Amino acid sequence: MLSCADATRRVSESLDHPLPLRTRIGLRLHLMMCSACWRFSKQIRGLERLLRGPRKGSEAADSTEEDPQRLSPSKREAIKRALRR
């Protein structure tokens, strides 16, 4: 039986590469029976989605507001000017 330490490691790995079938089945069985690892899995997936999420497709929608995770519009223009030189 897979330990919780191994199960969480595999949950994380599944976000980076496809797990072999046998491993995937073992992990799924563990998650079905273990609420703590199930939560871990749900939570880290959710966090990654949130970190990747808001920028996609919202370029125009929030262009009025400065996003601290993006280049400022003025710097963006300055870089483009530097590249045209």
Added chain:
Amino acid sequence: MEADVGGTPPTGAGAGLAGDPCLWVDEHGDALFRYALSQLSDRSTAEDLVQETFVAALEARERFRGDSTPRTWLISVLRHKLVDHVRRAGRQQIAENPETLGAEVEAAFNAHGRWIERPGRWAPEAPAAELERKEFQRALQTCAQGIAGRAGEAFTLRVLCELSSEEVCKVLEVQSTNLWVLLHRARSKLRTCLERTWFDRRTKDEPLC
């Protein structure tokens, strides 16, 4: 939002740097900026290094061979600049003892691999109200930026810069198995950080009925 440019012919291998350099800025500027910011935490220095990176890439564009994606190539150029900058600033590289970092994640489990402190219930998963959602995003970004050392760098490249695991391996020059360990540490730390700084605080402030 711009209409999908379905009619544009696919650019061939390595042609990702052949077009108008200004388009690179739109396509990769934010990813480069997030990476620089995660290593420096000073916005204007981060922006300047991104600019230097684009200028250097423009001068060296014929050296881009197309054996990695344009973004990965740009990130590698930026990485050299970051290392130089940190060295010149005379600051200690944010060195993290890998054993300590590993121990911290291991500490979540006992010797039999069972949870010591089980993950808490997060309710609601993400806040619905606009103001609260912004605060939550800020807490999330603070936690993400707070993941120290190579684990943090790997996580930034993988998630915030949206590189594939293979591309992150190339940039950091690590084996994929090592990368998976780093990313697992980073995700565990991120989860714990958010549970402590956001979800715990909430349940204490306003007990659920």
